[in-house]
Amino acid sequence: MKSPLVIAVPKGRILSEALPLLAAAGIVPEPAFSDEDSRALRFATNRADIDLIRVRAFDVATFVAHGAAQLGIVGSDVLMEFAYAELYAPVDLGIGHCRVSVAEPADMAAKDDPRGWSHVRIATKYPGITRRHFEARGVQAECVKLNGAMELAPILGLAPRIVDLVSSGRTLKENGLVEVETIAEVSSRLVVNRTAFKTRAEVVGLVDAFRAAVAEKVAA
Numbered sequence: 385m386k387s388p389l390v391i392a393v394p395k396g397r398i399l400s401e402a403l404p405l406l407a408a409a410g411i412v413p414e415p416a417f418s419d420e421d422s423r424a425l426r427f428a429t430n431r432a433d434i435d436l437i438r439v440r441a442f443d444v445a446t447f448v449a450h451g452a453a454q455l456g457i458v459g460s461d462v463l464m465e466f467a468y469a470e471l472y473a474p475v476d477l478g479i480g481h482c483r484v485s486v487a488e489p490a491d492m493a494a495k496d497d498p499r500g501w502s503h504v505r506i507a508t509k510y511p512g513i514t515r516r517h518f519e520a521r522g523v524q525a526e527c528v529k530l531n532g533a534m535e536l537a538p539i540l541g542l543a544p545r546i547v548d549l550v551s552s553g554r555t556l557k558e559n560g561l562v563e564v565e566t567i568a569e570v571s572s573r574l575v576v577n578r579t580a581f582k583t584r585a586e587v588v589g590l591v592d593a594f595r596a597a598v599a600e601k602v603a604a
């Protein structure tokens with residue numbers, strides 16, 4: 385028998401929205417998958433030919449790009465950051481909606497004009513997206529890489545501006561920051577390893593199942 389297909393899912397906030405979509409696509413993980421006390425990382429499902437792995441959001445892209453997992457669920461922010469050529473993203477899952485934005489302290493924004501920037505220092509988890517965004521209009525971005533709590537950077541003098549995800553805007557507001565530019569709208573995508581897509585027929589069937597699950601959700 386062929387080895388099971390591996391689907392990588394992020395363990396953070398997307399998971400609760402992804403599970404109903406997986407179920408609608410006919411994939412239900414074993415109970416240990418939702419058990420917070422479980423230390424297991426790879427899980428069987430109701431389908432003998434499919435396993436799930438639970439990894440960090442950024443690592444979903446890495447596992448699938450290298451073919452260690454054949455499919456995955458990941459935010460388009462992560463896809464933009466890495467731009468892996470081996471990743472094919474055929475289905476917008478319509479979950480995990482937010483945006484990647486530039487933000488700065490409210491008092492700074494009151495007198496700031498983004499058109500006048502020539503060099504910016506930015507704290508971010510997304511140095512790739514940030515550099516490309518600013519380079520496209522001739523602005524040099526010096527990035528300080530953080531893995532979370534970017535909103536602290538301006539207050540503590542690490543960098544005057546940040547590039548981070550914004551959804552309700554509450555995190556910015558509670559930290560005295562305002563959004564000054566939206567770089568991109570974000571949603572989660574089904575990603576597939578291009579080689580697996582060509583060589584394993586079951587992958588094509590699964591992509592169709594996810595597409596149907598999304599269409600069903602939209603129609604409901």
Ligand SMILES: Nc1ncnc2c1ncn2[C@@H]1O[C@H](COP(=O)(O)OP(=O)(O)OP(=O)(O)O)[C@@H](O)[C@H]1O
Binds near residue numbers: 396460572
């Ligand atoms: N506030 C938000 N609203 C909607 N979607 C979000 C929001 N924040 C993040 N996301 C989406 O969820 C994905 C995972 O984010 P999450 O915050 O759960 O993980 P993380 O904290 O980056 O992960 P890790 O703990 O592994 O570093 C992001 O890549 C993005 O696509």
Ligand SMILES: O=P(O)(O)OC[C@H]1O[C@H](OP(=O)(O)OP(=O)(O)O)[C@H](O)[C@@H]1O
Binds near residue numbers: 397531534548553555
């Ligand atoms: O606009 P809002 O609705 O407030 O959402 C934005 C926040 O959500 C994300 O962080 P998350 O809560 O995932 O924590 P993290 O810093 O661990 O990534 C993001 O990094 C922002 O901090």
